[in-house]
Amino acid sequence: MSQLNPDRLFPLEENTRQVARELYQTVKDLPIISPHGHTDPRWFAENEAFPDPAQLFITPDHYVFRMLCSQGLALESLGIPRADGGWTETDGRKIWRIFAENYHLFRATPSRMWLDHAFEEVFGWTERLNAQTADAAYDHIADCLAKPEFRPRALFERFKIEAIATTEGALDDLKWHRQIRESGWTGKVITAYRPDAVVDPEFDGFAGNVEALGELTGEDTSTWEGYLQAHRIRRAYFKDFGATSSDHGHPTARTENLSAADAAALFAKALKGSCTPEEADAFRGHMLTEMARMSLEDGLVLQIHSGSFRNHSAPTMGIFSRDKGFDIPTRTEYVQALKPLLDAVGMEPDLTIILFTLDETTCARELAPLAGVYPALKLGPAWWFYDSPEGMRRFRETTTETAGFYNTVGFNDDTRAFCSIPARHDVARRVDCAYLATLVATGRLAADEAYEVAQDLSYRLAKQAYRL
Amino acid sequence: MSQLNPDRLFPLEENTRQVARELYQTVKDLPIISPHGHTDPRWFAENEAFPDPAQLFITPDHYVFRMLCSQGLALESLGIPRADGGWTETDGRKIWRIFAENYHLFRATPSRMWLDHAFEEVFGWTERLNAQTADAAYDHIADCLAKPEFRPRALFERFKIEAIATTEGALDDLKWHRQIRESGWTGKVITAYRPDAVVDPEFDGFAGNVEALGELTGEDTSTWEGYLQAHRIRRAYFKDFGATSSDHGHPTARTENLSAADAAALFAKALKGSCTPEEADAFRGHMLTEMARMSLEDGLVLQIHSGSFRNHSAPTMGIFSRDKGFDIPTRTEYVQALKPLLDAVGMEPDLTIILFTLDETTCARELAPLAGVYPALKLGPAWWFYDSPEGMRRFRETTTETAGFYNTVGFNDDTRAFCSIPARHDVARRVDCAYLATLVATGRLAADEAYEVAQDLSYRLAKQAYRL
Amino acid sequence: MSQLNPDRLFPLEENTRQVARELYQTVKDLPIISPHGHTDPRWFAENEAFPDPAQLFITPDHYVFRMLCSQGLALESLGIPRADGGWTETDGRKIWRIFAENYHLFRATPSRMWLDHAFEEVFGWTERLNAQTADAAYDHIADCLAKPEFRPRALFERFKIEAIATTEGALDDLKWHRQIRESGWTGKVITAYRPDAVVDPEFDGFAGNVEALGELTGEDTSTWEGYLQAHRIRRAYFKDFGATSSDHGHPTARTENLSAADAAALFAKALKGSCTPEEADAFRGHMLTEMARMSLEDGLVLQIHSGSFRNHSAPTMGIFSRDKGFDIPTRTEYVQALKPLLDAVGMEPDLTIILFTLDETTCARELAPLAGVYPALKLGPAWWFYDSPEGMRRFRETTTETAGFYNTVGFNDDTRAFCSIPARHDVARRVDCAYLATLVATGRLAADEAYEVAQDLSYRLAKQAYRL
Structure with missing residues (x-):
């Protein structure tokens, strides 16, 4: 029996729900534009089968393992590798059973909705996951994964992905992107320029990274001008592999506009490793x-993801090292x-700066007023913990009245959980249709x-804002 | 065909909507109390025709031109005057066409709702504004403006404004208010005392302004006591022109209660221009x-508008100089x-201090708890970017449970967009009736x-709080 | 005529309301678990009649008298004792009349809902309270209070309280708890360890309090180790009287993990009264x-109530001294x-730390992400000014998607207003059923x-989290 209510996320009141249903019918099958995310380009380059259900759904998804961790389950038991190479579970079925036994923890979370959607729509598994059904579900999904139609490229096409952006560091050689291009496969998988390792003086190995940037570009990155020029060259290289954006994950939203001399002096300190935290x-x-x-020169869209x-x-x-579900918004x-x-x-x-926030209290107070007047500024969609029905609803309710729809940029799935991509876009489309239906039913928007x-929200704005 | 849904902003569920409709019927035709705003007293003094549709709806309305600006339209093309006197568009029809072509930007914004309401209810124009209808709408409204029944006083009466407050600086001679009074016209247009220029050491020309305050009042405003006495005299002068309130627009909500000696010393530094920002x-x-x-002496209500x-x-x-839509909440x-x-x-x-906020995150946490216990404190309505259906709803939902209704003061339109006044009060009345209907339908308030x-919310509280 | 709508707080839409009704039927009669609160153990020890309606409903309830104060009613007129022993009203009927005349102030507040519920469900008084009905209501309730079935223990049993925790300071002798135990009455009234007076260097008489702690425990509390040991002994004493938790009310959520030497040095400064505010x-x-x-040793749950x-x-x-309704969230x-x-x-x-907040803007941004990953952390329910239908709804909407249900701990009434306890739990159960019904109706949770x-939310989670 299907776990998916066909009217999910629609307004409660029947007439309004009907408006939402009709709106949704017109967008549910639109192609997916995924202009920012973290899927692995190697999947599409090599097109090998995903190894097993646990490695597809649990080990790589911090939403999933953080919730299990919160109830006292050891990360080792979930197959998360230890930095010291110590024991961690490698039996996918055992990991899957723990997950299934604790599936009730995900009640009313977006993870539950994405997982149920992927089980059912991607793999055709329609029973409720729990301790009793764990093995059958595992076997069912494992069987699917062995088939050619569940290989990455086949899923990409089945998901109707018109374009997807991955994210690579400035020093990445983009070899998987090259391999995709050279394979002749026409799926549009592009990169994005993420230079944290070479712009953040506190990043591990900053000076060495900057030196490597010099080697890659043939510029003398020990000088400020050479360093800037190296960025230009590297951005051009990323553009060659389809990049239309750069992405910046800073702890705060701080910006500065220093004189060239001051910037050069600060850069010199950074290379020497003598910057204070403030510097x-x-x-x-x-x-x-x-x-x-x-960006004004080369047209890349500038994305700012700050506040984690x-x-x-x-x-x-x-x-366990980095990225184990312990990133907390501030x-x-x-x-x-x-x-x-x-x-x-x-x-x-002609410049597009897209702001993302993990502090939704700024949406109505700061971000919508800023994006509602500055031509260069656009608001990215509800991000991370806010990438959820309630978060998306609040995003619209707190930004639309001041910034309108046209200073926003559609949806980003921002995920490495490949099978959740259709589910996430579906949630976003449903929530937006519910919001629009409510506006219509309350006389705030004509049908x-x-x-x-x-x-616009499901397709056009993302394509336009990211120049895809 | 009307652009206005008669049930707009009411709850979705039919029984609750019916309660809202019935409540609204009892308040929709109440007179308008507009105790704080920025209409120009000259309009009512001279009672001349408004010049053209663009100068009525676009050029003076920062909500309108900031949204157009956010999509890259130059402020010059919208008729905003440059500080250097350089070229700016003066052809109202050309400005109007840009506005009409971009009218979709306002979808689901309060501006759209106010504009549609004014076009239809004030001018009888019922078609959707867009590139095709731009000229016809312009001609229709321009024709109306030429008629006597669209002059300021006629509109004032048609809008059923029982009392409206304008806002004037402490040095203003109030000549338009004098002219209104001397004209024999009985429309109640009163002033409010806004002393920013003479209480803010960082205001342009502060020392000169204080000197001018001395000249106006015959006090020696180079002394602390003379300065305070000058304020008393000036407040009395404003009271003569109907003022029942003062208004204070500070960047923060900071208050101090210094000793007379410390205050006098600080005032002396301020006059010399040697205050630090902190001072x-x-x-x-x-x-x-x-x-x-x-206020304890003269009974004026103290309004604090902080946080911009x-x-x-x-x-x-x-x-372009000040006030061009770039004021951002903090x-x-x-x-x-x-x-x-x-x-x-x-x-x-016996004191009334009315607080307004641009930071709605403080409503439930700080403002409602404060107003819910201090006798002198009342909460002003949702202000500025929050002067919207969602903003007003959140205001009620985050303040009522802790401060009740009777520590709030009804609605302020706070606008210089004259034709939007009935629309804004109508929105406020509808949102409040929707909120009340929801309380009734969920057993939280008896019918x-x-x-x-x-x-109370539509009429009595504003009248009582502002002593009108 | 009943003032209580049987469908109160349920969703507006009829099908969803029906789901909420059915859910509520299964939880409305569950026993009450009240794991944190401020009822007076003396009531249950002595089991004497409550003195009069005003002393039951008004004088001890800061929600009630703060709202009356906010409209300019003197606290003396409400029977609040002055610190200087000066005049204050002692005539319960006079106090009650003021309350009744101003009962409209409470419209749409949770106090109104709790009061109406207590009047009707506890005392069988079903008319609207106002100036006209004041005396009759007073007489009716006073008559009830004289009867044995309105004594504390009888009400405790009628309210179906399975367990209730009071809160006592570390130096309390717990004599009322001893008297309850020795009385043979089987009502489960337990204490909780609240050591503010002996852990806060800024608390009145800190050094003396620490000395008294030493005397009570036979430890040398002038040394750091003796001081810690005294806490251990005292916690064990509280555990003997049923305590399963400690409680900590700090101005901020700041924590430190100092070395033993640094902690001992700071403790020595604290005893000397020479700590800076920062220290x-x-x-x-x-x-x-x-x-x-x-807590890792003795199993007490650690509660943190910060931000007031x-x-x-x-x-x-x-x-009037402390605790007169002027505690404001920050x-x-x-x-x-x-x-x-x-x-x-x-x-x-194996550790349980329960966090409460007075700053709901942190729920989605900070608290749910933290509780959604740290095994030791759980979120306490909506607290204080948020202990209301809107506050509880927002709590679920901002925490569930990230932390799920199982990192929360059910409901706390946290009250000293004894007769409001059934009302408060009823409100919490209704709001939770409304939320769950909405999830079901929007396909986010199976029926x-x-x-x-x-x-879980009405009973199990509180019992489990507090180890009751």
Whole structure:
């Protein structure tokens, strides 16, 4: 029996629900534009079978293993590798059983909705997952994974992905992207320029990274001008592999617009490893403005993802290393922080800066008022913990009245959980249709306009904002 | 065909919607009390025809031109005058066409709802505005404006405005208010005392402004006592022209209650222009407490509008000067900030201090708890970017449970967009009736009480709080 | 005529309302688990009649008298005792009349809902309270209070309280708890360990309190080790009287994990009264980590209630002393603040730390992400001003998607208003059933799961989290 209610996420009141249903019918089968995310380009390059259900659904999905961890289940038992190479579970079936026995923990979470959707729509498994059904589900999915129609490229096509962006570091050789291109496969998998390792003085091995950047580009990156030029060259290289955007994950939204002399002096300190935390922060902030200036030249869209306290648990970081579900949002200030950047380039109509936030209290107060007046600024969709029905609803309710729809950029799935991509886009389309239907039913939007906006939010705006 | 849904903003569920409709019927035709706003008293003094549709709807309305600006339209093309006198569009029809072609940007914004309401209810224009209908709409409205029944006083009466407050600086001669009074016209247009220019050491020309205040009042405003006495005299002058309130627009909610000696010393530094930013902030904060003490003497209501970062874009400020839609809300703290003021006068039952916020995250956490216990404190309605259906709904949902209805003060339109006044009050009445209907339908308020509260929120509380 | 709508707080849409009704039927008669609150153990020890309606409903309930105060009614007129022993009203009927005349102030507040519920369900009084009905209501309730079935133990049993925790200071002799135990009455009234007076260097008489702690335990509390040991002994004493938790009410959520030497040095300064405010804050923060370590030994649950600015009004504090409704929530930061505690003990699966917040803006951003990954962390329910239908709804909407249901701990009434306890639990159960029904109706939860979760939220989770 299907676990998926066909009217899920639609308004409760029947007439409004009917409007939502009709809007949704016009967008549910649109191609997927996935302009920002973290799928692995190697999947599409090699097109090998995914190894097993646990390695597809649990081990790589921090939403899933963090919830299990929160109830005292050891990360080792979920197959998360230890930094010291110590024991961790490798039997996919055992990991899957733990997951299935604890599936009730996910009740009313977006993970549950994405998982049920993937089990059913991707793999045709329609029973409720629990301790009793664990093995049967595992076997069913494992059988599917062995078939050619469940290989990455086949799923890509079945998911109707028109374009997907991965994210690579500035020093990445983009070999998988090259392999995709050379394979002759026509799936549009593009990269995005993520230079954290070479713009953040506090990043592990910063000076060496900058040196490597010099080697890759033939520039003398020990000088400020050579360093900037190396970025330009590298951005061009990423553009060759389809990149239409850069992406920047800073702890705060701070920006700076320093004089060339001050910037050069700070860069020199950064290379020597002698920046104070304040100076490192200033340097990162200044580099956003430099990147924006380069965007004016080369047309890459500038994405800013700020406000995450990374790797919050010191013991977990020690045992398991980075990215184990312990990234926690923090309060973020934008009005003062973005002023240097906006004074420098905010009035440029040909520049696109897309802001993402983990602090939704800023949406109505800071972000919508800023995006509602600065030509260069657009708001990215509800991000990370807010990438959920309630989060998306609040995003629309707190941004639309001040910034409208056209200073937003559609949906990003921002995921490495490949099979959740159709589910995530489906959730976003449903939530937006529910919101639009509510506007229509309360006289805030005409019905004919709602159909147009539904297309915009599901497809057009992402394509246009990311120049895809 | 009407663009206005007669059930707009009402709850979705039919029984609850019916309760809202019935409540709304009892308040929709109540007179308008507009106790705080920025209409131009000259309109009512001279009673001349408004010049053209663009100068009525676009050029003076920062909500409208900021949204157009956000999509890259140059402010010059919208008729916004440049500070240097350089070229700006003056052809109303051309400006109007840009506006009409981009009318889709306003979808689901309050501006759209106010504009549609004004076009239809004030001017009888019922078609959708867009590129095709732009000229016809322009001609229709222009024709209306030429008629006597569209002059300011006629509209004032047609809008059923029982009382409206404008806002004038402390140095204003109130000549338009005098002209209104001397004209014999009985429309109640009153002023409000806005002393920013003479209480903010960082205001352009502060020392000169204080000197001018001395000249106007015959007091020696180079002394602290003379300065305070000059305020008293000036407040009395404003009271003569109907003022029942003062208004204070500070960047933060900071208050101070300094000793007379410390205040005098700070004032002396302010006159010399040697205050640090911190001292300037302390002086502004102290002046709120002084103003509250004067309110205890003369009965003026003290309004505090804090939390706006004014003129955020330096380049725009350079080219176009102040107030061009670049005022951005900031995070605001009240609990510590208001303590000096509240320790001084917060327990006074005859004093009314009305707080407005641009940081709605403080409503449930700080403002409702404060207003729910201090006799002197009342909460102003949802302000500025929150002056919208969602903003108003959240205001009620986050303040009522802790502060009740009777520590709030009804609605303020706070606008210079004259034709939007009926629309704005209509939105507020609809949102409040929807909220009350929801309370009734969920057993949180008895039906007979809801009718009484609807009257209170639409009319009585504003009249009572502002002593009108 | 009943003032209570049987469908109160349920969703508006009829099908969803029907689901909520059916869910509610299965939980409405469950026993009450009240794991944190402030009822007076003396009531249950002595089991004497409550004195009069005003002393039952008004004088002890800061929600009630703060709202009356906010409209200018003097606290003396409401029977609040003055610190100087000056006049205050003692005639219960007069106090009651003021309350009744102003009952409209409580429209749409949770107090109104709790009061109506208590009047009707506890006392069988079903008319609307107002000036006309004041005396009759007073007489009716006073007559009831004289009867044996309205004595504390009888009400306890009628309310179906399975277990209730009071809160006592570390120095309390727990004589009322002893008297309850020795009386042979089987009602489960337990204590909780609240050591503010002996862990907060800024608490009145801190050094003397610590000395008294030494005397009570036979430890030398002038040494750091003796002081810690005294806590262990005292906690064991509280456990003897049923305590399963400690409770900590700090101004911020700051924690520290100092070395033993640094902690001992800070403790020595605290005893000498020479801590700076910063050092006092650090000491309080460190004591949370010490308490958590003791919890690992003795199994007490650690509750943290932070973020209240206590006794905000200096004049009111001067006249009436502490706890007169002037405690105001403040903005609270958790991500940095809790890191030392969480690095020390956050990964312990056998420890339970329950966080309460007065800053709901942190729920989605900080608290749910933290509780959704750290095994030791659970989220307490919506607290204080958020203990309301809208507050509870927002709590679920902002925490469930990230932390799920199973990192929350059911409901706390946290009250000293005894007769409001059934009303408060009823409100919580209704709001949760409304939320669950909405999830079911929007396809986010299966119906059979909703029934299970309803039991969890109404009963099981509180019992399990507090080890009752």
